[in-house]
Amino acid sequence: MNNKPTLHTSISPALLHLYDLSNSVVVVIDVFRATSTIAAALYNGAKCVIPVDSVPKAIEISKNISGIAAGERDGMIAEGLQHGNSPLEYNRTFIENQTLVLTTTNGTRLLQMALDKNADTIISGSFPNLSAVCDYLMAENKNVVLGCAGWKDRFNLEDTLFAGAVIHTIQKHFTIHCDSSLMAETLYSKYKNKLIEFAPKMTHYHRLVERFGLIEDIQYCLTPDIANVLPVYSDGKLIVRK
């Protein structure tokens, strides 16, 4: 039909196995908050972010390399750690030239799944680095899988909205036969000018704001291009692609 690469959206980690990752750039999406925090830390000068799947591993690795161990479980700073998963913690004064060793409930788990399934390339995306992600995907001209981290395998609105934002921007460059992608783009088109007003509808908003008062985190995580770098995964680390 045409020679454009394909684009698919996986709306839950439990559906990731349905897609061929080995020939695709996989965009790991965890808007609240792992991939927003990763963008923030790297934008503010972190040397790299090392995603890991457990708190003990985060502590061990950070000790070995004099890095900063950080992470959350169920929305809170994980037990045993001093730093959490808020993008606002990682300002330049704190994070510049540091290595962040990060463990989270959903985002770092999804990244590990993409690795296990031999993704061709893994990048990290959220609203704070929307344009960097779109520019990269258009330039690479490879197949794309937008991987939403969700919440413990459940579908969530914020990750799907970001997938929709990417699709909205780059759809002309791809062949898209994927109902999830069409749904995501429809959702984003409807709410694109009122993302922050729409946020209280999201179940995760209630978890973060009503339980932990993290309204400023929500606002940061939904602001396009506020930390517009491209984190690419290589050899166990997310680093900025220059």
Place this chain on the structure above:
Amino acid sequence: MNNKPTLHTSISPALLHLYDLSNSVVVVIDVFRATSTIAAALYNGAKCVIPVDSVPKAIEISKNISGIAAGERDGMIAEGLQHGNSPLEYNRTFIENQTLVLTTTNGTRLLQMALDKNADTIISGSFPNLSAVCDYLMAENKNVVLGCAGWKDRFNLEDTLFAGAVIHTIQKHFTIHCDSSLMAETLYSKYKNKLIEFAPKMTHYHRLVERFGLIEDIQYCLTPDIANVLPVYSDGKLIVRK
């Protein structure tokens, strides 16, 4: 907060395990075409529909009870059967007072999953019996899980649109903290007056229409209340609730 029952939407069989079915009415949704065909057959006077998970079982059971064995695999009449999964096959002349023994790729599989997970009650829903489903759910006043059959575990638009139609109609009677449900209702609200015009965007439309020419099936399956009965599962059979 309030005493309304809860409503959740499972947008793929691969996510059904995330929901508590044992205290819920589960609505099995396979718009193209199992649950539309079930509504059509029962509306046109079938005694009952027996959903089974394999072609040999459909043949064996239909022989024992002098029923009609029918089913599809990958959109076509299954090998070894004479009747398929088109609602238009089951007009009154053909199906009245008959028992239909039906096996399909997605819908009957999801029904079996709901049974295995001890659903409190299982009913079958599609646009042809939208009002019957909504009336029943409001009257029962129990927790609800809208179960989309999807396509081989992938999300699809048509099942989610039907979930959205149900939510659009009954949402005031339920407590809904579920991002999938909000997405489904948003999607339905956007397309409710142009479902048939929207159909060519669906991947399953291409499977059914471009490969098999089933445009009339699509139109039937997207027409609200054209076969407005309520199929309830009991003792291995779907029968009309009077």
